[in-house]
Structure formats: C-alpha cells, structure tokens
Amino acid sequence: MRAVSTAETATTTHPWAVQAEALKVRAGRHLAVDGLDLRLATGVHGLLGPNGAGKTTLMRALATVLKPAGGRLTVLGRPVDGRADLRPARRALGYLPQHFGYYPRFTVREFVTYMAWLKEMPKVAIPAATQRAIDRVGLSAKADARLRTLSGGMLRRAGVAQAIVNDPQLLLMDEPTVGLDPEQRLDLRELLRDLGTDACVLVSTHLVEDVVAACTEVVLVNEGRLVWQGAPAALAAHGDDGHAGDSPAERGYSALLRRHRAAAAR
Numbered sequence: 190m191r192a193v194s195t196a197e198t199a200t201t202t203h204p205w206a207v208q209a210e211a212l213k214v215r216a217g218r219h220l221a222v223d224g225l226d227l228r229l230a231t232g233v234h235g236l237l238g239p240n241g242a243g244k245t246t247l248m249r250a251l252a253t254v255l256k257p258a259g260g261r262l263t264v265l266g267r268p269v270d271g272r273a274d275l276r277p278a279r280r281a282l283g284y285l286p287q288h289f290g291y292y293p294r295f296t297v298r299e300f301v302t303y304m305a306w307l308k309e310m311p312k313v314a315i316p317a318a319t320q321r322a323i324d325r326v327g328l329s330a331k332a333d334a335r336l337r338t339l340s341g342g343m344l345r346r347a348g349v350a351q352a353i354v355n356d357p358q359l360l361l362m363d364e365p366t367v368g369l370d371p372e373q374r375l376d377l378r379e380l381l382r383d384l385g386t387d388a389c390v391l392v393s394t395h396l397v398e399d400v401v402a403a404c405t406e407v408v409l410v411n412e413g414r415l416v417w418q419g420a421p422a423a424l425a426a427h428g429d430d431g432h433a434g435d436s437p438a439e440r441g442y443s444a445l446l447r448r449h450r451a452a453a454a455r
C-alpha cells in the first residue's frame with residue numbers, strides 16, 4: 190500500500206458531509222434503510238431509534254461498507270454509486286462499528302497504528318497521531334497492553350481511538366458508550382463535543398440522555414426512514430406527561446415514534 194502525501198489528505202470542506210435522498214440499503218435480504226432522506230453538516234448528531242430501526246445498516250452505508258440498493262448517497266462529496274473512487278472519502282472517515290474485529294495479541298498502540306496505516310496516513314505522522322488518539326480516549330496507561338487483556342470498556346475506547354486517529358471529517362460511531370462506566374461516558378461526551386466542533390460526528394445510541402448532553406442535533410429513525418431531525422431541546426417539546434419516558438427528551442422521543450407508527454399504520 191502506498192503512503193499518501195499530507196497534501197492529499199488535507200481537509201476539504203463539504204457543505205454536507207452526508208447527503209442521502211430516498212436511500213435504500215439492504216441488510217441481508219431485508220431492506221433495512223427504506224427511502225431515507227438525510228443531510229448532515231458539521232456538529233454532533235445523535236442517531237436514535239428503536240431496535241431494528243436501521244441505525245447500524247445506515248452507519249455501514251455511510252462508512253461505504255454497504256452499497257446502496259436505491260436512491261442517492263454522497264459521503265464527503267463523493268457519490269457512493271459503485272463508480273466513483275471512494276478512497277479519498279475513506280481516508281477522511283472514522284468508523285467505530287458495533288462489533289469490531291481485532292487481533293487480540295495486538296497492543297493498543299499496534300492496533301491504532303495498524304488502522305492509521307490502513308487509512309493511508311502519511312507514515313511520518315502515524316506515531317504522533319496514534320499517541321494523541323490513545324491519550325484522547327484516556328488509554329495512555331494501557332497503550333502497550335495487549336487487547337486481550339483489556340476490559341470491555343477499555344476495548345471500546347481502543348475502538349474509539351482507531352476511529353479518530355486520522356482526525357476524520359466524518360466520524361461514525363455505533364453505540365460507543367456500551368460497556369463504559371459513568372465516568373468514562375462523561376469523558377466520551379466531552380470528546381464528542383470537542384470532535385464535533387470541526388467534523389461531522391454521527392453517534393448511534395439508545396441513551397436519549399447522552400444525545401441531549403453531547404449532541405447538537407437529533408436524528409430519529411424508524412423502519413428505515415427519517416422520523417424527525419432537530420435540536421435536542423426541540424425533541425423535548427414533542428412529548429407530554431402522557432408519553433413514556435423519565436425525562437422530557439425521552440417523552441418527546443416516545444411521542445414522535447408513536448405518531449410515526451400511527452401514520453404508517455393508516
């Protein structure tokens with residue numbers, strides 16, 4: 190694999206990091222994303238939706254792992270249509286999958302270095318970028334520990350480190366808070382807010398409170414479609430005491446989903 194120059198990896202700005210129109214994506218034979226319209230710019234976007242809503246499938250399509258089955262998708266200015274060269278977009282992407290594969294004998298540093306190399310980062314930049322990513326997720330003390338010796342939460346943070354090592358313009362994180370203790374969750378929220386100041390970050394989670402605390406925008410999906418997109422504070426305004434949830438935002442989430450299901454059943 191060839192190393193690319195710094196100029197080739199230099200930040201290019203796109204008005205929309207993600208543009209999807211009537212997007213369809215299959216998960217196996219199932220059309221898990223089914224006519225989704227979405228635009229994402231710089232900021233932290235919290236992807237919410239019930240089990241099976243299509244969040245993971247959408248993330249995989251945005252990471253260019255899955256090819257759309259219909260509609261249009263543009264990621265960092267590149268159409269994901271089977272024809273365009275996606276390498277420039279992939280170099281500028283960060284992706285934490287829900288379940289990520291790793292070599293258990295790798296140390297944290299080796300793992301993050303290897304991922305930086307796969308992203309075709311300039312060779313000379315890799316050691317410092319790796320150290321910075323490990324420091325940012327709070328794993329400095331474990332940098333030279335083997336992955337098989339880490340706890341679930343530490344492993345998740347190693348996954349976050351590999352996702353951010355290239356300072357991505359588009360960062361996709363599928364349930365990054367799973368396995369983190371309360372203190373680590375707070376640290377991750379802070380990191381997300383920091384990353385979202387100059388990148389587009391999409392984080393899927395089931396924790397509405399994480400979205401309210403760390404995100405500039407909520408993206409709510411159900412049955413493979415966009416239900417609602419807006420500011421966390423506006424989410425709360427949709428619910429009232431008659432809806433399920435422990436907080437105004439959770440009640441807003443329940444209300445919007447209930448309305449979407451009722452409309453779909455008509």
Ligand SMILES: Nc1ncnc2c1ncn2[C@@H]1O[C@H](COP(=O)(O)OP(=O)(O)OP(=O)(O)O)[C@@H](O)[C@H]1O
Nearest residue numbers: 216217218219221239240241242243244245246247
């Ligand atoms: N390989 C597959 N084959 C068939 N159906 C699949 C496959 N993967 C996912 N699905 C189905 O596609 C739908 C969307 O799945 P997806 O994992 O994208 O949802 P999700 O919103 O991420 O769910 P969760 O919150 O449970 O992680 C679900 O109905 C799921 O059962």
